[in-house]
Amino acid sequence: MQLKHCFFVLLLFAFSAATAQTEGFSITEASKKQPSLDGKASNQDYLYVTAGDRLYAIGNQQGNFPSVGFHIPGEMGGIWQHPIKLLNGFGLAIRKAGSADFHKLEKADHFKTYPFTTSFSYELPDEGLSITRTQFVPDATPVLVVEYAIHNNGQEDAAFNLLFNATINLLPTWLGDRAGMIDGKDELASADDNKGMYFIKDHNNTWFAGIAVEGAKTNLQKQEGAGNTLNAAFASDLRVRKNRTAYVRYFISGSINNAREAGGMISIVRNDLARMFFQKAMRYEVIARQAHVSIPDTLLQQAYEWGKYNSDWLVRDVPGMGRAMSAGLPDYPWFFSNDQAYTFRGLTGTMQPSLFYSSWKMLKQLSDKTNNGNGRIMHEASTNGAVYDKGRMEESQLHIIAAWHIFKWTGDLDFLKENYAYGKKTWDWLQQHDTNKNGYIEGYGGVEIEGLNEEMLDVQVHTQKFLACMSAMARQLSDEASAQIYAQKADYLKSKINTEWWLPEEGRYADFITSRGKALTIIDTALSKRVHTGRNEWARKKLSDLRRQIADGSYRDKGYAVYYNTPGILPAETGIVDTARAREMFKKLSFFTNKFGLYIAGIERPDDISTDEGSFAHDSTFTYNRAVMTIATSTAAIAACKYGLADTALAYIHKILNTFGYATPGTTYEVSPDYGMFVQAWNTTGINIPLIQYFFGIDPDAYNKQIAIRPLMPSKWNKASIGDVIIGDARLSFDYSRNKDQTTYMIKINKEGWTINVALPAGVRAATVNGVEQQAKDGMILLDKNNNVVVF
Numbered sequence: 001m002q003l004k005h006c007f008f009v010l011l012l013f014a015f016s017a018a019t020a021q022t023e024g025f026s027i028t029e030a031s032k033k034q035p036s037l038d039g040k041a042s043n044q045d046y047l048y049v050t051a052g053d054r055l056y057a058i059g060n061q062q063g064n065f066p067s068v069g070f071h072i073p074g075e076m077g078g079i080w081q082h083p084i085k086l087l088n089g090f091g092l093a094i095r096k097a098g099s100a101d102f103h104k105l106e107k108a109d110h111f112k113t114y115p116f117t118t119s120f121s122y123e124l125p126d127e128g129l130s131i132t133r134t135q136f137v138p139d140a141t142p143v144l145v146v147e148y149a150i151h152n153n154g155q156e157d158a159a160f161n162l163l164f165n166a167t168i169n170l171l172p173t174w175l176g177d178r179a180g181m182i183d184g185k186d187e188l189a190s191a192d193d194n195k196g197m198y199f200i201k202d203h204n205n206t207w208f209a210g211i212a213v214e215g216a217k218t219n220l221q222k223q224e225g226a227g228n229t230l231n232a233a234f235a236s237d238l239r240v241r242k243n244r245t246a247y248v249r250y251f252i253s254g255s256i257n258n259a260r261e262a263g264g265m266i267s268i269v270r271n272d273l274a275r276m277f278f279q280k281a282m283r284y285e286v287i288a289r290q291a292h293v294s295i296p297d298t299l300l301q302q303a304y305e306w307g308k309y310n311s312d313w314l315v316r317d318v319p320g321m322g323r324a325m326s327a328g329l330p331d332y333p334w335f336f337s338n339d340q341a342y343t344f345r346g347l348t349g350t351m352q353p354s355l356f357y358s359s360w361k362m363l364k365q366l367s368d369k370t371n372n373g374n375g376r377i378m379h380e381a382s383t384n385g386a387v388y389d390k391g392r393m394e395e396s397q398l399h400i401i402a403a404w405h406i407f408k409w410t411g412d413l414d415f416l417k418e419n420y421a422y423g424k425k426t427w428d429w430l431q432q433h434d435t436n437k438n439g440y441i442e443g444y445g446g447v448e449i450e451g452l453n454e455e456m457l458d459v460q461v462h463t464q465k466f467l468a469c470m471s472a473m474a475r476q477l478s479d480e481a482s483a484q485i486y487a488q489k490a491d492y493l494k495s496k497i498n499t500e501w502w503l504p505e506e507g508r509y510a511d512f513i514t515s516r517g518k519a520l521t522i523i524d525t526a527l528s529k530r531v532h533t534g535r536n537e538w539a540r541k542k543l544s545d546l547r548r549q550i551a552d553g554s555y556r557d558k559g560y561a562v563y564y565n566t567p568g569i570l571p572a573e574t575g576i577v578d579t580a581r582a583r584e585m586f587k588k589l590s591f592f593t594n595k596f597g598l599y600i601a602g603i604e605r606p607d608d609i610s611t612d613e614g615s616f617a618h619d620s621t622f623t624y625n626r627a628v629m630t631i632a633t634s635t636a637a638i639a640a641c642k643y644g645l646a647d648t649a650l651a652y653i654h655k656i657l658n659t660f661g662y663a664t665p666g667t668t669y670e671v672s673p674d675y676g677m678f679v680q681a682w683n684t685t686g687i688n689i690p691l692i693q694y695f696f697g698i699d700p701d702a703y704n705k706q707i708a709i710r711p712l713m714p715s716k717w718n719k720a721s722i723g724d725v726i727i728g729d730a731r732l733s734f735d736y737s738r739n740k741d742q743t744t745y746m747i748k749i750n751k752e753g754w755t756i757n758v759a760l761p762a763g764v765r766a767a768t769v770n771g772v773e774q775q776a777k778d779g780m781i782l783l784d785k786n787n788n789v790v791v792f
Contacts, residue, residue: 037665188230209254409726452563460497597630615673748786
């Protein structure tokens with residue numbers, strides 16, 4: 001048994017001894033048996049999340065709840081139970097009985113994050129107290145449990161007065177007005193001091209917040225609030241014996257229907273807290289065990305493991321909508337098609353596929369309702385079902401590309417059939433947006449820059465990949481005629497991209513193709529908005545020269561590089577570039593890379609690359625200007641793997657790792673190193689895809705029960721292993737080791753009837769397989785046993 005899983009075993013023993021009651025159980029103590037990461041004292045203003053699939057709480061690491069977010073300005077933190085917000089936040093004040101003044105717990109001395117709980121520690125020497133606040137949200141139940149462990153350091157028993165202050169703000173999610181969700185004044189609905197149960201209602205709606213207190217006799221002392229909010233203070237008396245710890249818990253939940261529903265959820269958790277905690281602990285043991293790795297790069301291993309936990313934090317289960325992966329926190333707690341397409345390509349093999357299926361179901365339902373079932377996949381939808389953007393011109397392709405990838409890992413033929421049929425509609429819709437019939441789809445792609453709605457590179461590259469995937473789907477479903485047609489179209493578009501979009505002098509592909517007049521307009525906009533005196537003068541010279549060449553007719557290329565956007569390397573990431581050209585691209589790419597990774601718009605690379613190598617200097621309003629983004633760096637890492645450049649890929653991964661834990665322990669920010677979403681779903685792709693699908697080289701065909709393994713280990717890795725990789729109904733494990741004279745692969749699969757083809761390094765023609773020499777065929781050897789040892 002690996003040591004890293006021992007903490008969960010301890011929890012299982014604790015679970016066996018626990019009763020179904022909350023009495024005698026402490027989430028503070030139980031959390032200490034989990035792995036943890038400590039916050040930095042200098043990072044207390046950065047955010048954290050305590051997450052469940054039905055409810056989450058966002059605050060800062062000093063224990064407060066600042067106004068954060070731009071979608072609903074200042075309202076994206078606090079306690080959310082989508083599609084409504086419950087509280088802006090809460091805090092505790094304490095004093096010795098008989099004292100005049102309360103001591104507010106306004107700044108934690110220490111913050112600690114665990115896989116599914118969070119804690120804050122406070123030292124109050126004047127009161128002789130040490131206090132730990134620990135937060136937990138159970139699975140499938142929208143209740144936040146806030147436990148205060150109050151330890152009396154004194155030599156005498158002491159009585160204390162507690163004041164739990166909560167700001168209730170029952171508020172609709174983003175785009176609430178589109179769904180008829182109009183905020184009203186929050187009012188006290190009922191208060192039962194004997195039961196310690198209190199309910200607040202939005203005057204205009206059937207929205208309720210419930211707060212229950214356990215461990216101390218409580219009464220509601222005051223009510224006041226600004227605007228539509230309500231501030232409530234819950235006063236309690238508590239006696240703590242000398243050198244002992246007393247526990248007070250607050251349970252917070254809500255409902256969009258009635259108080260009874262919220263109260264019922266609170267009662268379930270109050271009565272069954274220990275079991276629900278250990279049930280979640282056991283589920284996290286499964287998360288940790290699935291596709292678990294042991295590699296010599298300990299920082300990468302830690303980031304990979306916490307990436308699994310981050311992914312679980314972002315699963316949202318919204319009544320009336322379904323269960324899917326949200327994009328990020330605090331401002332993207334809802335659903336994006338492109339984010340899920342990227343994210344799931346990195347999560348296959350690490351988790352059961354049920355979330356993939358429910359997400360794809362939701363996305364199609366929202367898209368068909370919005371787009372009349374024409375095959376277009378929508379971009380973004382809030383948690384009330386309101387769709388903000390009907391879909392950009394690359395997202396429908398990404399949806400089908402990801403579906404093919406999911407099928408390869410799951411072997412689910414019904415899922416394939418559904419998405420192949422949908423892909424046909426998508427292709428019919430896409431062709432309507434090639435108005436000049438030159439083979440290129442027109443309109444905005446993934447680059448969110450005003451004016452870039454021409455023929456965009458990312459749209460064409462994803463269309464080419466989409467066509468190749470449609471061909472593979474058709475072939476799998478024995479639709480050979482369609483398979484050939486899609487393959488021909490994919491090959492034709494690949495040739496056009498490599499011929500018409502390549503810019504030899506730049507060593508990269510163009511951002512877009514358009515008319516000369518429109519190109520001049522785009523250049524002028526870029527010069528005025530993205531080029532700044534004393535920052536990126538190189539870009540001023542480059543664009544001024546390009547403008548002059550276009551104006552005087554000396555520019556001969558078909559496409560234009562103006563913003564130097566990340567999609568310029570997408571042809572390498574999808575593998576449609578020849579090796580020599582790909583290597584040339586990587587040489588040029590280093591210019592647009594700082595210690596944290598790749599600029600999303602390379603035009604904003606400063607003359608002095610070190611300028612942006614500290615905390616992100618953001619604008620007064622939220623923008624991605626000057627952003628180095630993890631998803632861009634991930635693209636570079638994956639592209640390097642495509643061309644056998646494992647060490648180059650690892651170097652890009654380590655640029656991502658420079659962001660890991662920079663601000664929030666256990667996470668990488670959307671914008672490196674500390675801006676935007678502090679936890680972002682697609683950030684796992686830059687770690688998981690290189691690690692699982694390239695370094696370990698796992699390439700499954702689950703439906704046909706075949707797996708190809710083509711290891712591409714970094715040059716300094718002499719030992720690595722991965723276990724319990726989920727492929728169909730099977731589990732694959734692969735141990736790799738090498739020394740000066742010999743390389744050994746130990747490959748296991750737990751199901752009968754699977755065949756595994758393993759690639760040998762170039763120049764190696766044979767290997768010993770289970771003690772018998774086997775000659776390689778086309779560089780591969782065949783394994784047909786459950787346990788295999790390959791030596792060469």
